[in-house]
Amino acid sequence: MDSLTQIVLGAAVGEAVLGKKVGNKAPLFGAIAGTIPDLDVLARYFVDTVTATEWHRGFSHSVLFSVLFAPVFGWLVWKLLRKKEATWRDWSWLFFWGLFTHPILDAFTTWGTQLFWPFQTRLAFQNIFVIDPLYTLPFLVFLILTMSQKRTSPKRRRFNTLGLVVSSGYLLLTLVLKGLAYKVFVDSLEAQGISYEQISTRPTPFNTVLWTANVETKAAYLIGNYSFFDSRSIVFRAYPKNHELLGSLETNDKISRLITITEGWYTITKEDEVLFLNDLRFGLMSMDPNETKFAFTYKLEPTETGCKVTETPKVPGDAKGLLASLWKRIKGN
Structure with a gap:
């Protein structure tokens, strides 16, 4: 805390x-x-x-x-x-x-x-x-x-x-609220005919009314949000795993340790030939449906002796955007 x-x-x-x-x-x-x-x-x-x-x-x-x-x-x-x-x-x-x-x-x-x-x-x-x-x-x-x-x-x-x-x-x-939210997520996945391997649920920032679920499927992770004030079905959005983009870096000591830290909940993205590892456990930077930036992202830079890993810094505007979208989403869809 x-x-x-x-x-x-x-x-x-x-x-x-x-x-x-x-x-x-x-x-x-x-x-x-x-x-x-x-x-x-x-x-x-x-x-x-x-x-x-x-x-x-x-x-x-x-x-x-x-x-x-x-x-x-x-x-x-x-x-x-x-x-x-x-x-x-x-x-x-x-x-x-x-x-x-x-x-x-x-x-x-x-x-x-x-x-x-x-x-x-x-x-x-x-x-x-x-x-x-x-x-x-x-x-x-x-x-x-x-x-x-x-x-x-x-x-x-x-x-x-x-x-x-x-x-x-x-x-x-x-704990009770988590159990209730978990059941809603599982029922929604079954109703939508989505086959999955595992699911992890957690509250969104500063409250226990709005919950998020990470859902692992074969090729992607799905992320969905549920507020106890919702009146419509949960929408799950897919984020490709892209684990193959790591190539030989997957066996690098620092990368394998970082993957262990994420407990397997991670995606790889590529920007301008630079790889980034996104830790899914802490979610996205906002409730915006078009949001692609994760709360914890690590830049992976190959070096002659291995790989340099640095956490990408947060910017002041991130928090402002999160609070605005969070309050709107808490009130229901």
């Missing part, structure tokens, strides 16, 4: 663990704990694009990381504060839950997490977008109300508990 959401979750967890003993220091250090796993993004400044992408939500988002580093961070805070209100064990427990709940929440997103690193299995339930105001904002309000109360006030624990219950309840609701 986004940084603000992880800060709020970490703060609420910190409060639940140590709020009664240390007051607002608990949500403060809980917020810090909830931020630490995402520091893996700094890898992009030191390693190549493929390696940085592999490391993102890898070791720092694992159970092993939580177990190993919670006592370290707990000891540092215990030494820093030098107060007897909380022990090293107390602070270690706070950091464990702050570090551990971060990847648990991320596992519900499209990217997922390698929770059981060093095993390569990536958990990705794909039932909530990385930024969802309906999850974060009520949670944030309850956290503010919590921190405004005295440490010993019964309201403090009540507000914090409500924040955790409401946010968790919404997360469970998104």
